[in-house]
Amino acid sequence: MYHWIPFWPDTAAVNAIVVNNLYIAELGVSGLIMVTVVAMMLTFCIRYRKGSATSRADRVQKTWHFEIGWTIATLGAFLVLFVWGAAIYIWLYQAPRGDEEVYVVAKQWMWKIEHPGGQREIDALHVPVNKTIRVVMASEDVIHSFFIPAFRIKRDVVPGTLETIWFKADKTGVFKLECTQFCGLQHATMHGEVDVLSGPDYARWLTGQGVHESLAEQGEAVFRAHGCSGCHGDNSTVHAPSLAGLYGTYVHLQDGSVRLADEAYIRDCILNPRSFTVAGYPPLMPDFTGQLGEDDLLKLVAYIKSLAKQESAQ
């Protein structure tokens, strides 16, 4: 769409088209400001150079109405840009459930990708075209930043929490995946590629990975190994909140606050349960800080989310 503009990056997602439009508008406003300033400066410098015959009489004495004029003009233009940019931001940063999900673990200096079906890859991300992909990201060490230039999306992956982002690629092909937050010695080589495949190609790719156990199934094993099932399992007699149907609902906590049970909330509850005691339940759960790596945490999150799916299916 914008290929006639020189030096334009690939545009390969619905997100990118929306950002492109704003970018063009902003280039226009910036160009207008620059041209105004340069034109005024050049004109004045030539007309009023020392020794030119142009009259200097009747200089503007009252300046305030000019100043109010360009205050209002710039403020008006800026507010339009602000609202436009903010609307896109809110849209970009509220990840919908999505048609597909992928889990990303960032570590010095690689992107580890885990698909819900259990397929794993490193520094490569295979996704289907024309599907909304929800990306759930964790960092094992420092802050990284997940950036796909052709999709115009980016989000820091901050250790200690889960971040989500989404995109919907509208073109097949291979695009860059980068880290844009300095993350140590080999930051510059922490990049990979995003392979956008057609639906059938993607299905073929998934089955070609030779995986037997989905991420949720792996999570269930972790769930049993760490004794979670003892309290949160179906047959448990301990008074613990049920996890079935939890994901995506609003949870009332003991301290009166209400939290959306998204991936970050589930992770927080596992690691730091005393801060998220559910209203009406005793604070019995031990905290699991330091006992679970980001990989296992994501598997657990995938498992607990799968419980939600079963519930809503019934």
Added chain:
Amino acid sequence: MSVTTVERGPAAEPAAAFSAPSYLTEENTVASWLLTRDHKRIALLFFASITFFFFIGGFAATLMRLNLATPGGLLQPAVYNRMFTMHGIIMVWFFLIPSIPTTFGNFFVPLMIGARDLAFPRVNLGSWYVFNLSGLVVLYSLVMGGADTGWTFYTPLSTSYADGYVFAAAMAVFINGFSSIMTSLNFIVTIHRLRAPGMTWMRLPLFVWGIYAVSVVMLTATPVLAMDTFLLAVERFLGVGLFDPNHGGDPLLWQHMFWFYSHPAVYIMILPAMGVVSEIIPCYARRPVFGYAGMTMALMAIAILSFFVWAHHMFVAGISIYSGVAFSLMTFFVAVPSAIKVFNWTVSLHKGSITFDAPMLYALGFVLLFTLGGVTGLMLATLGIDVDVHGTYFVVAHFHYIMVGATVSAFFGALHYWWPKMTGRMYPETWARFAAILTYVGFNLTFFPQFILGYLGMPRRSYTYPPEWQSWNLLSSAGASILAIAYILPLLYLGWSLFRGRKASANPWRATGLEWATRSPPPAHNFERTPVVTLEPYCYDPERDTYVTQEGVPHAG
């Protein structure tokens, strides 16, 4: 309001033959320099220190641009990472932040308000020693191998993972802050208390307003940086878990505290530069600055609003969407007074009688580069676009346009404009014009390609990049070599002019400020008698080519 012990009277005839020696020749033992309490000598001491650090930081930049000339690079990754970190730390805290305030501010604020010295001369000297102490610590960090975190010290990389001399670098920044605080406190008290009779607030030259605004920001923001770097050091040494999530800390706490200082710090770098340009443009356009009152209000508005925009560095960092929106709005607000200033400077050329001496070329270059830096700043303030270009070379290009393009241009403009007053010698005009134009060309060649690279998606702080980006990087490196020449040139011809330059008269530019009412170079006590101010600054008349100084002395064309 002012020191009035000296007899008041009509201004002394400039360039009158006084027998008293100048501040440069009065006494020339080593002790008389190192223990001086004269603001003018301290300004030169600061000038020596920051020039040294400018070239150290510039050397690091040279290595970086050499490395980026080819995709594969030249330096070891560890070396490159340390070079950009030290480049940032040294340029920000050891050149840009002190640059204009400690040199030209120190030298000219007392002269421009008609004072004998700053309010606290010993504190002023102390500030230079504290600055040099912090300079020694940062040099230690550099010589031992440097820090490897980026100048922003993001946690938990800086607290738990980086293995360079992060602690020393953070301590250098910590100590450096006290120098900022001492200097800014001194300016605030001086400007409040030591103005000459008749020098009301609305008659202050805009440079003094710029220094006043920046001092307010420095004095209020720097303590936060001190706490911040102190906490970083504590966590790195003791692992107390303030910022590292593995110990129960929050990485974003660091970013909030860091940017709470470091965003105002951007304005610390630009406000004095705005003041300089507001002096130069009226003088060379021979007409009053357009909208003096608006200019002062814009300066103060920027200073105050600068405290409410820090999280625009964190739009993609995991702050809540709502705070992202709020900080974006505040950022657009702070752009409004900046836009007013740009338009006012430009219109200050209208119906002038313009000459294009080197200071004016630097000032016009400042306005253009600041405007380009400003409009790209608008893009970064726009949330939807920031998500795309954050952390790429687009950001690098943007802040270099402001901090280097604008501030360093103003620094060189000030250096040329006030050189005759500081040294008593004229600089060679042709060479200076050549250097000013070369700066402009070299700067744009270096940094404009980086906007394109950034939009194409090249991440900053990378020692290597894909081959398809080489042409833009090569162009940038080529521009950097031109820029390096443009920065070294003044060192040569200004050095030459110290010995061979034509002797300067008291007021070679026919300017209106009080600093031109005394001799070049001024005597140690600045004025033979305390000036009495009767007029606003910039009373130039382009129609008759006359001007009236702030003391009310008319001069024919």
